Amino acid sequence: MFLFTVGTGSSGNCYVLSAGDESIILDAGKAVREVMPHVPDFRKISGCLIGHEHKDHAAAWEDFCLRGIPVIMSRGTYDALSDRRALNFFQPMIVRAGKRLPLGNFTVLPFEVQHDAAEPLGYLIKYEPTGETILYATDTYYLRYTFPGINYWIVECNYCEEMIDEETDAVLRNRLKESHMSLRRLVDALAANDLTETAKIVLVHLSDSRSNEKRMVSKIQDTFGIDTEAAAAGVGFRLDRTPF
Secondary structure, eight states: EEEEEEEEEEOOEEEEEEEEEEEEOOOOOOOOOHHGGOSOOOGGGEEEEEOSSSSSTTTHHHHHHHHHHHEEEEEEHHHHHHTTTTTOOOOOOEEOOOOEEETTEEEEEEEEESSSSSSHHHHHEEEEETTTTEEEESOOSSSOOTTOOOOOEEEEBBBOOOHHHHHHHHHHHHHHTTTTBBBBHHHHHHHHHOOOOOOOEEEEEOOOOOOOOOHHHHHHHHHHHOOEEETTTOOOEOSSSSSO
């Protein structure tokens, strides 16, 4: 498997998860033209998973629909997006948390996340031919559930607590604490899970001004002894259950 970062952070979130020539798009915060060069076969995009309605995650969702790609989102997300438009030309696939969805050789299980959005979702993704399992969770200030048997975590690590306490005004500080995952909370979330099967952790949606990438990566890797990297636009990651 391979994960390519088209964009991450407030400028737009979009990742291409590929297994062979089949792909799933994680969020649509970047234009389709920016995604196309990084998809092995555009005809074999099984779906585009939208986490919530904010522009940095959903700006291009209609463009993916226009190209015949199944776009998956919650009812709350669709209603929030539809409220911004006079006409509804495009119809996504509406999913509910806890209900499995087959997408090509992938099986997707949406789950609730905690963010200041209408009905935000994270996604568990299983590639059926190999049994590899991926967790994608971003824009959530904690994880309510535990997830056994995850091979690869693609998970938000937005800020360091001491940086927002020192540098951020009170309103924004409180908003961040109730909508985004901090380094400390991510450590707690990972510690609550059985990471026996985990081979790689990819940190996404790092804040430009309130994060310390080197510290975040080293903290997660040193704490759990698992290969950890931080996403950046234009950077790809090989996902392999035996990375060394």
